[in-house]
Structures are given as C-alpha cells and as structure tokens.
Amino acid sequence: MVRKSLINSLLTMVFMAAGAVAALAQGAPVGGQVLLVGGDGKTTTPVAGALVEVYRIDIKTKFPSDKTDKKGYFKFAGLPYGATFALSVSGQGISPIIFPNVKAGNETIVINVAAGDGRVLTEDEVRKQVASGTGGQNQVESEADKKAREEQQKKIDEIKAKNARIEETNKVVADAMKTGNAAFDAKDYNTAIAKYDEGYNADPAFIGSAPAFLNNKASALIQRATDSFNKSISKEIDAATKASLKESARNDYNEAVAASDKALGLLKSATIDPAEQATMETRKMQSLVNRKNAYRLMAQTGVNMERGKEALVAFQEYLAAETDPVKKSKGQLDLAQTMQDSQEFEAAIEEFDKILATDANNVDALVGRGLCLVTVGYVTMDSDAAKGKAQLQDAANTLQKFVDLAPDTHKFKQSALDSINELKQIVTPQKSNTKSTTTKKRN
Numbered sequence: 557m558v559r560k561s562l563i564n565s566l567l568t569m570v571f572m573a574a575g576a577v578a579a580l581a582q583g584a585p586v587g588g589q590v591l592l593v594g595g596d597g598k599t600t601t602p603v604a605g606a607l608v609e610v611y612r613i614d615i616k617t618k619f620p621s622d623k624t625d626k627k628g629y630f631k632f633a634g635l636p637y638g639a640t641f642a643l644s645v646s647g648q649g650i651s652p653i654i655f656p657n658v659k660a661g662n663e664t665i666v667i668n669v670a671a672g673d674g675r676v677l678t679e680d681e682v683r684k685q686v687a688s689g690t691g692g693q694n695q696v697e698s699e700a701d702k703k704a705r706e707e708q709q710k711k712i713d714e715i716k717a718k719n720a721r722i723e724e725t726n727k728v729v730a731d732a733m734k735t736g737n738a739a740f741d742a743k744d745y746n747t748a749i750a751k752y753d754e755g756y757n758a759d760p761a762f763i764g765s766a767p768a769f770l771n772n773k774a775s776a777l778i779q780r781a782t783d784s785f786n787k788s789i790s791k792e793i794d795a796a797t798k799a800s801l802k803e804s805a806r807n808d809y810n811e812a813v814a815a816s817d818k819a820l821g822l823l824k825s826a827t828i829d830p831a832e833q834a835t836m837e838t839r840k841m842q843s844l845v846n847r848k849n850a851y852r853l854m855a856q857t858g859v860n861m862e863r864g865k866e867a868l869v870a871f872q873e874y875l876a877a878e879t880d881p882v883k884k885s886k887g888q889l890d891l892a893q894t895m896q897d898s899q900e901f902e903a904a905i906e907e908f909d910k911i912l913a914t915d916a917n918n919v920d921a922l923v924g925r926g927l928c929l930v931t932v933g934y935v936t937m938d939s940d941a942a943k944g945k946a947q948l949q950d951a952a953n954t955l956q957k958f959v960d961l962a963p964d965t966h967k968f969k970q971s972a973l974d975s976i977n978e979l980k981q982i983v984t985p986q987k988s989n990t991k992s993t994t995t996k997k998r999n
Contacts, residue, residue, distance in 0.1 A: 583634030586610075586658060588665025590628045590645055602628030603669060606647035611682055613640045613656070618679060635660040642686045645669060646676040656686050664709050728758040729765050736772060745780040749773055763826040767839045770819035774812040774846040778853065781808030785857045802859050809854040813863075813870075816847035844874040852890050855897035864898030867891075892924055901928040919962040923972055926955035930975050945982060952976060952985035960987070 590608070591600035608630045610619040622630045624647075635641060641658040643665070651672025655665065677685075732755030739747035756769035781804070787793070788801035820843045828836050851867035854860040871891040878884045892907035908925035911918050929951030937944030955972045962969055976985055 583636050584661035585631060585633060585663055586635050586641070586660060586665070587629065587631035587663045588667060590624050590630065590647075590667045590669060592650060593668050593670055600668065602626070603647060603650060604628060606630075606645055606650065606669075607676065609644040609682075610635070610658075611642045611644065611679060611686075613642055613683070613686055615639075616683075631663075637661075642682060643667065644677050644682045646674065648674045650674060652677045654682055654685055664712070666704055666708070725758050729755050732758065733765075733769070733772075736769075736776075740772065740776055740779075743779070745776045745783070748776040749780070752776065761822075763822060763828070763836070764832075767819040767822050767836075767843065770815045770822075771839060771842045771846060774815040774819070774843070774850070777808045777812040777815065778846065778850055781805040781812070781850075781859075782853060784808065785853075785859060802857075805857065806854065806859040809850045809860060812850040813847055813866075816843045816850070819843040820847075841877060844870075844877055848874045848887065848890070852894050855894045858897070861898045864895055864900035864903070867894050867898060868900070868903060889918075889920055892921065896924055896928055901932050904928045905932070917961055919958055919966060922954055922958035922961070923966075923968045926951050926958055926972065927968070927975065929954060930979070948979055949983040952979040952983050955979075956985040956987060 590603040590606045592603050593600055602624075604624055604626045606624045606628070607621060608624065609621045610632060611617075612619070619632065619635065619641075622632060624630045637660045639660065641660075643655040643658055644652065645655065645667055646652040647669075649671060650669045652675050653667065653669050654677070655667050658665065732751045736748045736751030736755065739745070739751060752769045752773040756766055756773070758765075760766055784801045784805040788798045788805065793801075820840065823836055823840045823843065826836075847870050848867070851863060851870050854863065855867065868891070871887065871894065875884060875887050875891070878887060888907065888911055892904050892911060895901075895904035895907055905925055905928045908921045908928070911921040912925065915921070929947050933944050933947035933951055935944075936947055952975075955976050958972050959969065959976065962972075979985065
C-alpha cells in the first residue's frame with residue numbers, strides 16, 4: 557500500500573507553485589498569507605477573499621491580481637528575478653495596506669492588516685505611497701513578523717523533509733515487497749526473508765505495510781524450516797549435519813511464531829480505516845494461520861515439543877476466527893495432534909473428545925485418543941492402579957473401534973494393533989458395533 561504524503565494547508569503555496577518554476581526559467585513564485593490583527597494586537601485571523609495586486613516598482617508594470625483562499629493564502633506562479641515589487645492588499649472590512657520591497661522567490665510573506673472600510677487603492681496611490689515610504693508595512697520586518705516568518709518556514713522545511721523521507725520509504729517498501737515475493741516464488745527463502753526484513757524495518761510501525769512484511773517473512777521461515785528438517789532426515793548426511801539442520805528448523809519455526817505475534821500485535825492495536833478493514837482482517841487471519849502452522853510443524857517434526865501450552869492458545873484463537881467449516885474441522889484435528897506430539901496427552905484427549913462428540917467415527921481422532929490413553933494409563937498405574945486400568949480399558953476399546961473402522965492403509969493401523977495386543981495382558985478390548993464401510997486391503 558502506498559501511503560499518502562502529509563500535505564496540509566501550510567504547504568499549499570509551496571507545492572502548487574512547483575510546476576510554474578520549471579516553466580518560467582527567469583522567474584520564481586511569490587506567496588504568503590494575509591492576517592487580520594485583533595483588537596488586542598496579538599491574535600490574528602486569516603482573511604479570506606482579500607484582493608492582492610502586484611506592481612513592479614522599478615518600471616511601471618502591473619501583474620494579474622489574486623484573491624486569498626479561505627485560510628488567507630495567496631500565490632503568484634512566477635515573477636521576474638531582479639525586479640522589485642509592491643503588493644497592495646484590500647478587502648471587505650479591512651484597511652488597505654501596501655507591502656513593499658518584494659522579490660521573486662519570497663513565498664513566506666505575512667501581511668498583517670487592520671479592520672477598516674474595505675477601500676481599494678488605485679495604482680497611482682500605491683506608487684506614490686511606495687515612493688514616499690508611507691501607507692504600508694515597514695520595509696524592515698518587525699521582530700514579531702520575522703519570528704512568525706521563520707517559524708512558518710521551519711514548519712514548511714520540516715514537512716518537506718518528512719515528505720522526502722516518506723517518498724524514499726515508499727520506494728524501499730515497494731522494491732522489498734517485489735523482490736521478496738519473486739525470491740519466495742523461486743524458493744530462495746534466504747533472499748526473501750532478507751528483503752521482507754528490509755521492507756519491515758523501513759517503517760516498522762506503519763500498519764499499511766509492516767504486518768504484510770511480517771506475514772510474508774513468517775511464511776518464508778516456515779518453508780525454510782521445513783526444507784531444513786526434510787534434509788535432516790536424509791540417510792546420506794552425518795549426525796552433526798543432521799543436528800545442525802534440525803536446530804535451524806527449530807529456530808526458523810520459533811521465528812515464524814515471533815513474526816506472526818508481532819503482526820497480530822500491530823493489527824490489534826492500530827486504528828483501522830474502515831476502507832481498509834477487509835484487507836486488515838485478511839492479514840490478521842494470515843497471521844493466525846502462519847502461527848498455528850508453525851506450532852503444528854515444530855511439534856510434528858519433533859524439533860520443539862516444549863511449546864504445547866502456547867500452541868493450544870494459538871490454535872484456539874485461530875479456531876475462533878476461522879469461518880470455513882472444512883478448515884475449522886482440520887484445525888481442530890491439528891490442534892489435538894499438536895497436543896499429542898507435544899506430549900500434552902491429557903489436553904490432547906480433551907481435544908480428540910471434542911471432535912468425537914460431533915463425529916464419533918472419525919478414525920484419526922479415535923487412534924489419537926486411544927494412543928494418548930495408553931500412555932496416560934500406564935503412567936497412572938504407578939499411583940492409582942484402578943484408575944490406570946480403567947484408562948487402559950478405555951484405550952483398548954477406542955483402539956479396537958479404530959481398527960474396526962480404519963482401512964488397512966491407515967498409517968497408524970499397525971501401531972494400534974500392536975498396542976491392542978500389548979493391552980490384552982491387562983484388559984480385554986471390547987468389539988465395537990460399527991463396521992467399516994471402506995474396502996480393506998490385505999497386506
């Protein structure tokens with residue numbers, strides 16, 4: 557998203573004259589503001605609709621006039637260099653005044669006027685008064701006017717500098733996103749991550765780009781981590797290389813979680829423009845998806861099984877936001893299996909039970925629940941034999957139901973059968989009344 561430059565009324569007279577400067581090689585803009593001084597001699601009010609006339613003093617020439625805008629500003633696109641001008645200002649409810657000794661390029665003129673009859677000076681009056689040095693503001697600025705002009709110029713310079721920084725940041729952001737996405741598509745995740753970091757660091761607080769860069773970085777980190785893990789299980793590398801690759805995968809998955817958390821923090825705390833609400837909701841969902849995916853993979857691969865409780869919170873937040881029934885169902889199973897892989901067995905059983913409450917024949921939930929109960933039951937036997945035996949009986953029954961329903965091709969079919977045979981030394985599995993509707997293949 558390209559941000560809007562900070563331009564206010566203070567800069568109108570500066571920027572709108574830019575095109576004229578290029579066109580008139582021998583001239584420069586002149587502009588300023590007309591202010592009505594209050595009765596206290598201190599407060600000022602912009603004068604709208606005041607007539608500002610320009611007279612060249614060294615030769616008898618008059619230029620097109622202008623009227624002040626609603627904030628009292630006036631401007632002339634370009635006046636010749638080297639000449640001297642006088643500005644005659646008049647308007648309803650003010651006394652006419654002359655501002656002499658004006659040079660081309662002066663864009664910060666402040667003309668203070670007093671309340672009056674609104675009379676307009678003739679050209680002859682203007683020229684005579686300038687010649688005599690009467691009827692206008694002093695050619696030497698008062699200290700108050702000088703201070704006001706300097707403060708105004710300082711503000712203009714600050715805004716110009718800020719606009720320049722914004723323009724440069726926009727360029728960096730656009731290039732980083734384009735280059736990073738191209739690298740991601742080419743599976744060059746190292747370059748992609750570096751470019752996404754560059755784009756994020758260009759303006760880490762800007763809601764229009766920072767969450768997008770963080771989300772893209774998280775996606776690239778997850779891909780790089782998965783590649784590292786897949787390489788680590790190759791039989792052709794030594795133990796030290798395997799360990800190094802798994803450590804890299806662990807670090808990348810953890811970094812993906814951190815980037816997603818940072819994106820979510822920005823999106824939750826920012827004041828969102830209603831026109832951008834849909835875009836920001838999409839980015840929030842992507843943050844939630846990336847984070848739960850990172851937790852799932854770090855537990856599934858075994859590179860980090862110590863973040864189960866954090867994963868539970870992350871999955872719950874994702875499930876609360878997900879509206880697609882198919883994705884939500886898969887997310888619930890992923891959560892249960894992540895708890896199982898993180899060795900949070902009691903939490904896993906609770907999550908598998910939630911799935912079975914609405915889908916009693918879900919074979920993945922049955923085998924997950926049964927295998928978790930086996931582990932929990934054996935542990936409980938050491939302290940409470942009766943309770944442990946009851947848990948093992950529940951495990952045997954659950955696994956038996958899984959075996960009755962699951963096709964022989966299910967990856968956990970043999971593990972379930974082995975567990976049932978072992979459990980027969982303690983309990984007797986009860987056959988389920990459910991028959992599989994899937995044609996079983998014989999080994």
